[in-house]
Amino acid sequence: MGLDPIALLEALSRGSSGSFAMEVLKGVPGGLANFPAGGLLRKDVDIFESLVAGAGQDLGPIGAAAEWALSAMGAPRSPGGTR
Numbered sequence: 001m002g003l004d005p006i007a008l009l010e011a012l013s014r015g016s017s018g019s020f021a022m023e024v025l026k027g028v029p030g031g032l033a034n035f036p037a038g039g040l041l042r043k044d045v046d047i048f049e050s051l052v053a054g055a056g057q058d059l060g061p062i063g064a065a066a067e068w069a070l071s072a073m074g075a076p077r078s079p080g081g082t083r
Contacts, residue, residue: 010026038073
């Protein structure tokens with residue numbers, strides 16, 4: 001997406017997505033790249049994507065944003081990824 005991860009976290013924390021977790025994440029050295037929850041979130045996104053695909057849909061821009069964030073967290077979709 002070409003966005004600075006630290007600036008993105010700062011902007012998100014100021015809006016309705018602000019949360020305790022977002023504040024903690026801002027304090028993690030390296031930001032998203034060093035946040036340890038990537039594997040758990042990868043599983044959740046994969047499950048949700050599977051459910052949506054079962055209804056004949058895809059995640060669209062939300063999926064693209066999730067993939068970007070998961071890649072930044074070190075949990076990218078594996079080549080030929082699962083759905």
